Amino acid sequence: GAPVTKIGGKSLWPIQATILEIPPPIRDHKSAVMIFGAWLGGTHPNMELLWNNIVDQIQDLYENGIILKLNDHLKIKFNIRVQLITFDLPALAHNCNIIQFNGYDACPVCKTHGYAIGTQIFYPFSQASLIKKTDTDYLRLSTLDLPRFRSHGIKGPIPLTKIMLFPSQIAVDYMHLVCSGHFKTLIVYWNQLLLPDVFEQVSNFLLSITLPHSFGYQFMPLV
Numbered sequence: 001g002a003p004v005t006k007i008g009g010k011s012l013w014p015i016q017a018t019i020l021e022i023p024p025p026i027r028d029h030k031s032a033v034m035i036f037g038a039w040l041g042g043t044h045p046n047m048e049l050l051w052n053n054i055v056d057q058i059q060d061l062y063e064n065g066i067i068l069k070l071n072d073h074l075k076i077k078f079n080i081r082v083q084l085i086t087f088d089l090p091a092l093a094h095n096c097n098i099i100q101f102n103g104y105d106a107c108p109v110c111k112t113h114g115y116a117i118g119t120q121i122f123y124p125f126s127q128a129s130l131i132k133k134t135d136t137d138y139l140r141l142s143t144l145d146l147p148r149f150r151s152h153g154i155k156g157p158i159p160l161t162k163i164m165l166f167p168s169q170i171a172v173d174y175m176h177l178v179c180s181g182h183f184k185t186l187i188v189y190w191n192q193l194l195l196p197d198v199f200e201q202v203s204n205f206l207l208s209i210t211l212p213h214s215f216g217y218q219f220m221p222l223v
């Protein structure tokens with residue numbers, strides 16, 4: 001969900017698709033990216049309205065593929081499969097119908113429960129590998145009327161499980177989780193560990209870089 005304007009509170013939730021057979025970076029060129037759907041409104045999208053028709057059409061493509069007729073009347077058939085899907089936060093929880101990242105049982109991939117310190121939920125490091133959530137969990141737990149602690153954060157059914165295996169086909173959102181997420185926390189810790197001028201040197205280095213005007217922003221000092 002991206003805000004459309006600074007006032008009015010409406011946000012836009014686009015569904016974009018890229019074709020894997022096109023190599024990067026032209027795969028992401030605006031003429032190559034397809035818009036499958038979009039929701040514009042002051043509320044979160046209704047998942048059924050947003051996804052049902054898209055999922056139905058993709059299911060049809062799974063069965064029938066796309067047949068192209070060439071100039072010489074030759075026909076080629078393309079089989080269509082969806083490989084991966086990625087969501088930013090909080091679209092992930094909303095689209096997967098799972099608990100938001102700041103609640104208990106919020107991990108889309110495993111069954112770690114989390115515990116509260118003050119008002120925040122923490123997920124401790126574990127030596128033993130955690131039990132994974134499976135596609136069956138997503139299908140089964142979403143349709144049973146279970147108490148909250150037994151549903152492992154899965155709140156209800158979603159249209160997407162008709163065409164994809166959850167959670168294995170959800171790609172990790174590296175940009176939000178690592179680059180603009182955990183890395184920020186690490187920088188705060190490093191600031192307490194490293195010598196005082198280390199951050200100043202890094203900041204000066206970043207400020208000396210001029211990004212191309214098409215970026216719309218420049219590097220900022222770290223602290």
Ligand SMILES: [Zn+2]
Pocket residue numbers: 107108109110111112130
């Ligand atoms: Zn997990």
